[in-house]
Amino acid sequence: MWEYTDKVKEHFFNPHNVGEIEHPDGVGEVGSLACGDALRLTFKLDENGKIKDAKFKTFGCASAIATSSVLTDMLKGLTIDEAAKITNKDIADYLGGLPEQKMHCSVMGREALEAAIENYRSGGRKKRELEGTVVCTCFGVTENEIERVIRENNLTTVEQVTNYCKAGGGCGGCQGEIEKILEKIQGDKAGKVLETAPRWAGRLTNIQKIQLIQQTINEQIRPALRAHGGNIELIDVEGDKVIVAFRGMCAQCMLAEFTMKDVVEAKLREFVSDEISVEEDEDSAQQPHNHRA
Template identity: 55%
Template sequence: MWDYTEKVLELFYNPKNQGAIEATDAAGIAVVFGEVGSIACGDALRLHIKIEVDTDKILDARFQTFGCTSAIASSSALTEIIKGLTLDEALNISNRDIANYLGGLPEEKMHCSVMGQEALEAAIYKYRGIEVEEHEEDDGRLVCSCFGVSENRIRRVVIENNLTTVEQVTSYVKAGGGCSSCAAEIEDLIAAIQEEKDLTAIRVAAEIATAQAQNRPLTTVQKINLIQAVLQEVRPVLLADGGDVELYDVDGDVVKVVLKGACGSCSSSLATLKNSIEARLREHVSPSLVVEAVS
C-alpha cells in the first residue's frame, strides 16, 4: 500500500478539471492538447489547455488520464497550478512543483509528475507551432528499449531532479524497470553527469579562490572561463529539448549568448535565458551579470 498524502487522495477521489475542452471558434481563444505515455506502458495523459491569444494566458486546463492514483492526482494538480499563468510561466513548472503541490509523492510514483510536465510542454509546443520532433527527448539514442526511454530524457531527469541511482531513474521515467539490461548504462550516465557537475564546481571554485587570494576582481579571462563552465552545465538540459547555447561575447556584466535549435525559434527563450542561464551565472560567477540573446 502506497503512503499517499491527504492531498493526493483528495484529488484522486474528487479530481478537479477532469475531461476535455471542446474546440472553439471564438475570436482570440485557442484550444490545444498535449499527450504523453501509452496505455501499454500503464499510464497515459492528455492535457487540454484554453489560451487567450493576445496575452498567452491559460484560461482553463483539463485532463484525461489513464493510470493510477498518482497519475490522476498529478494531472489534476497540474491543471490547478497552470490556470491563470502565461505560457512562459507554465513552461517553468517542473515535475517537482507538481509533487510539492500534492504534499509529496512516493518516489516510485514520481514518473506521474514527470508525465504531467511533459504533457504540458507538448501542448505549448504544439500551440506555438514548434515541431514536436525538435523537442522530443526520445529522438535521442535509445537506452531502455522496454519503455522507449532515450539517453537525452534520462540525462534531463537526472539533472533536473539530482538523481543518483538507477532505482530513482526507474521511479521517474521507468527506464530500467523492465528487463533491467540497461541498468549498467544508466549507472554510467549518472556517473558521467555527476563527474561533469563536479568538474564544473571545482573549476568555478578554483577560479574564484584564485581571485580572492590575490584580493582582486575576476579577470576577463577568468570570468569567461567561469561563464563557459556554467554554460556547459546548462547545455544538457537544453540539448534534451532540442536546443543549445553558445557564448558569443562578454561586455562588462553583459553576457551575450546565441540560442540554437529549438531554443532559438521558441518564444519562451526569454524564460530560458533568465531561469536556466542568468540565474546560474549570477549564483556561480557574479550577481550583477545580465544575459542577452543575439541572433
C-alpha cells in the first residue's frame, strides 16, 4: 500500500475543480490510456489576464487525481507568467510530498499545465508535440523531458528518473541512455546503476567475444524483447557475423527487421565491436509458426 499524505487522500476522495471549461482559453492534454494515466486541463482567464477558473479530468491512480485537483487550485488567481513558473516539485510540495515512485504524477501535472499555456499562447491552435528525440519508446519520453526532471529535482539515478517521468520503467532498454544523460548533467554525482554492463576493452579472443555477445544478449537485448513477449537466441558466431533466431512474439512481428538492426545490432556494436553484423538464422526466418509461443 502506498503511503499517501492526508492532503493527497483529501484531494483524491474529494477532488476540486472536476470537469471541463466550455470555451477555455487554454487546453492541455497529456498521457494516454495505455500509459496508465492521462490528464486534460482547461483554464479560463479573467479580464486582467489572471486565471479565473481551471478544471481537470484525470484517468489514473489516487496520486494522479490528487495532483490534478491541487494543480487547479494552485492556478487560480495566477497570471500566465506566474503559472508557467510552477514546477512538479511545487505541486508535490503542496500535497505534503508524494511517494517517490509516484513523482511522475506531479510531472504529468506540470506537463499538462505547460501544454495548456502553450495552447493559449499560440491562440488555441498548437497541440503539444514531443520535442527532442524519444529516449523511452515504451512511454514516449524525450531526452528534453528527462533532462528537465533531472535538473528540476536534482536526480542522480536511473531509478529516480523512472519514478519521476516513467522513462526506463517499461522494457528497460533505454536505461543505458538515461544513465548517459544523468552523467552529462550530474557529472560525478550520477549513480552508476549498470555496474556490470559489459564494455569492450581492447582485443578479444574468439571465446571472449562470444561470451561478450552472449552476455550482451542476456543483459541488454533480451529484457527489451521480453517486455513485448518476444525472445532471442544466439545460434552461431562466424567472425564478426552474429547469427540469432527470434522467438515468441518477435518471430511473428512485422517489426522484427527493425528490431534486428536498431536493437540487436546496435547493442552488439555498442558493447562488443563496431564490426558486428547480425543475421537471422535461416530456419527461424523460414518457419515463423514453428517458434515458441
